[in-house]
Amino acid sequence: MHIDFSNIQTASAVPGAAAMIETFRAIGYSLETAVADIIDNSISAEAKNIYINRVWKGGESIISIRDDGYGMSNEEIIQAMRPGAQNPLEERSLTDLGRFGLGLKTASFSQCRNLTVMSKQEEGAVSYWTWSLDYVAQSDKWELIKWAPDEYINALDDVARGTIVIWSHLDRVIPSATRDEDENAKRKFSEAFDKVKRHLSMTFHRFMENKTIKLFWCGHEIEPWNPFCPNESKVQIRPTEYIGENVTVKGYILPHKNNFSSEVAFKNAEGMYGFSAHQGFYVYRGDRLLLAGDWLGLIRKEESYKLVRIQIDLPNSVDSDWQIDIKKSKAYPPVSCRQQLEAYAKQACGIGLEVYKHRGRILKRRAGQDFQTLWSEKKKDDKWYFVVNREHSMIKSVKMMAQDNPDRAIEVLLKFIEESIPTKTIYAREAKDEDTQKQPYSDIDISIVKSMMEQIYQNQLADGLTPEQARSSLKQMEPFNDYENLIEDLV
Secondary structure, three states: OOOOOOOOOOOOOOOOHHHHHHHHHHOOOOHHHHHHHHHHHHHHOOOOEEEEEEEOEOEOOEEEEEEOOOOOOHHHHHHHHOOOOOOOOOOOOOOOOOOOOOHHHHHHHOOOOEEEEEEEOOOOOEEEEEEEHHHHHHHOOOOOEOOOOHHHOOOOOOOOOEEEEEEEOOOOOOOOOOOOOOHHHHHHHHHHHHHHHHHHHHHOHHHHHOOOOEEEEOOEEOOOOOOOOOOOOOOEEOOOEEEOOOEEEEEEEOOOHHHOOOHHHHHHHOOOOOOOOOOEEEEEEOOEEEEEEEOOOOOOOOHHHOOEEEEEEEOHHHOOOOOOOOOOOOOOOOHHHHHHHHHHHHHHHHHHHHHHHOOOOOOOOOOOOOOOOOEEEEEEOOEEEEEEOOOOHHHHHHHHHHHHOHHHHHHHHHHHHHHHOOHHHHHHHHHHOOOOEOOOOOOOOHHHHHHHHHHHHHHHHHOOOOHHHHHHHHHOOOOHHHOHHHHHOOO
């Protein structure tokens, strides 16, 4: 519907600064996603080196992110500090990692009450401005203040160009009353910051691998963490598929622990949250990882799929279609491509399931020979179950052993059964087809149960138990506890 605005009455509805800026704090950033959002701006500014640092001073601790990008003038800093500085509908360069023009502000406000941006263009003067939430709360005005922490006033004096973002009054990270000597608070701050480091090594691993940027963590260079283990020869790589014209999907099935090149490599592949948490899709936009280890609502996470990781590459032109959020940590594939993504994922999960079930081993069957499994999978009335393969050569050998030494034969049989129970396959089937497993003893020949029950009953009577005591004992014995009516018939 087209509206003619030329003759329509209007009224001003400017949001109150104090209330609105506090609302920005509730968008839901974690410390690690907030820091990553600041680094996006450094990359967009063509920085080659980015330095993340922290200064512990209890409740007065500070976090800073400095880069050697092209820098900003005084007016450009003010523009960058303005909420909604960029229209998300405008066409952007392929390397632009922003969208809403809110990331710098919302990411920072989610962690601190003072956001200072200090910048310098090539051999130019240093400029700086600060958002102080306490000042905004007092004045209720959308106004920056000309202030910076004393220890950072000269932070850019010795560089030709660059920008430093400074977070002080970290009320969402450290309570303001925290004392410098509080070792417990200091340890928690260090642990939270270490989590940031690991998140950055994953989020920007492509940039680091391509030598586009270097990230420095308290003076030490961060090593990239690639979720697809490109240096492992036993990784199974699935073909690349195109979804539409610009979106690609490519699957990787990691090897079983037994087939990793080393214990160190296996431990590194586990990632910061463990194999099960890292299964799923990895959504990239412009080489920047947006979302890691998520099935996008298409498949349920299962232990048996823990080795499956699938990368999706998006151009920033499809941000709206994929509903990329302000934090750049959520994505929702459009309806038009969900079916293709689900089909691709299920194929990859099928391969991952086999690796999981067989511990990475490939069972080779020679021509003309039947492979003997100790356990056989059966299906009856659409219900699946497992039975011991009575045709297995070992079973026949145990029968022969029983003729001379029955106790030894039974012990050997039980030991092999215990060691070979197909637990991983059962778990995988249970997770996939939870309603179709045959219930134990649901179709067993009842005469077998009665015969064994009678034998145990007579043995207990011979050991001196009364009939009542023997029946009571059977009621406390698995699986006969489910057959109380048969127990009562014993005389």
